[in-house]
Amino acid sequence: MSDWCTDVLIHIDEDLDDANIHDIERDVSMIDGVYSACVHEKARHLLVVDYDPAIVATMNLLNPVQTRGLHGELVGL
Numbered sequence: 001m002s003d004w005c006t007d008v009l010i011h012i013d014e015d016l017d018d019a020n021i022h023d024i025e026r027d028v029s030m031i032d033g034v035y036s037a038c039v040h041e042k043a044r045h046l047l048v049v050d051y052d053p054a055i056v057a058t059m060n061l062l063n064p065v066q067t068r069g070l071h072g073e074l075v076g077l
Helices: 019-027 058-066
Strands: 008-012 034-040 043-051 071-076
Touching: 008 058, 019 034, 019 058, 019 071, 043 058, 058 071
Parallel strands: none
Antiparallel strands: 008 043, 008 071, 034 043
């Protein structure tokens, strides 16, 4: 593990219920190199992910969104 941490915002295009949002948070947070993944309660389509870019490629953070057939974009790169 490196000493460097950064974050990225994932914009999820679809409207999701609580169960699906929490499933995505959990799945993203379980990716090796991810420290946390949290959906903003007032902007439920935005997921903030804190991660180590030396361990996980940014594009891989979208996998849990895309494997559900959802659409998302990385914001702030």
